[in-house]
Amino acid sequence: MSQRLDVAAQWRRVSPKYVVVVLVSSLIGGVIAAAIAVFAWLVLGWGWAWIALIVIVVIALVQLIIAPRRARAIGYQLRDDDLLIRRGIMFQRFVAVPYGRMQLLDIERGPIDRVLGLAELKFVTAAASSRVSIPGLVDTDAAWLRDRLVELAEARRTGL
Numbered sequence: 001m002s003q004r005l006d007v008a009a010q011w012r013r014v015s016p017k018y019v020v021v022v023l024v025s026s027l028i029g030g031v032i033a034a035a036i037a038v039f040a041w042l043v044l045g046w047g048w049a050w051i052a053l054i055v056i057v058v059i060a061l062v063q064l065i066i067a068p069r070r071a072r073a074i075g076y077q078l079r080d081d082d083l084l085i086r087r088g089i090m091f092q093r094f095v096a097v098p099y100g101r102m103q104l105l106d107i108e109r110g111p112i113d114r115v116l117g118l119a120e121l122k123f124v125t126a127a128a129s130s131r132v133s134i135p136g137l138v139d140t141d142a143a144w145l146r147d148r149l150v151e152l153a154e155a156r157r158t159g160l
Contacts, residue, residue, distance in 0.1 A: 011075030011086065017116045018074070018136025022067040024112050030060025076134055081156075083149065085134060095132050100156035101125045105146045109139075121145055 033056045041049035069089055077084040082096045104124035113119060119142035120135040137145065 009077060011077055014071065014074045014134065014136030015116075015118055015138050015141075016071075017118060019068045019071040020116060021110075021112050021118065021136065022071045023064060026060065026063040026067055030056060030063065034060070071136060074134070074136060078148070078152075085132060097123055097125060097132055098156070099149065099152040101127070102149060102153040105149055107142050107146055119143075 034053060037049050037053035037056055040046045041053060066089065073089050073092075074085075074087045076086070079096075082098045085095045085097070087093050102123060102125055106122040106124070108120045108122060109118070110120075117139050118135075119137050119139050120133050121137055121142050122133040125132070134142075134145070
């Protein structure tokens with residue numbers, strides 16, 4: 001029998017260092033978008049591009065302000081029959097991945113992740129459209145979680 005969603009239960013959190021990854025990613029995206037708006041305004045002569053620049057700067061600032069909270073909102077639970085992952089502040093998303101449906105567990109490390117000793121655990125399940133991942137895990141935690149989930153998935157597939 002499946003467990004009910006218990007939002008108040010104990011969640012395992014991602015590393016606090018993941019905030020740096022979110023901040024740098026938001027900053028890079030904001031700088032690139034602002035550079036495009038400045039180019040359109042000054043070089044191409046699009047008079048309305050300064051409005052786009054203001055909107056981009058405001059959005060980038062809001063993203064930088066909420067980045068720490070966004071990072072803290074990510075968590076996961078190892079339950080009896082599935083892995084439950086949550087993320088999101090205003091629009092919360094809860095994804096339950098049954099152990100028996102896991103087909104591939106992949107650990108990825110971007111350049112900022114490597115510097116901070118972090119990794120992202122990505123899941124491929126029986127559903128082709130599933131894009132489930134847990135970012136911001138400490139390298140050793142990601143390796144342990146991957147091994148544990150492989151063990152649980154094998155046990156479920158063999159019917160143990």
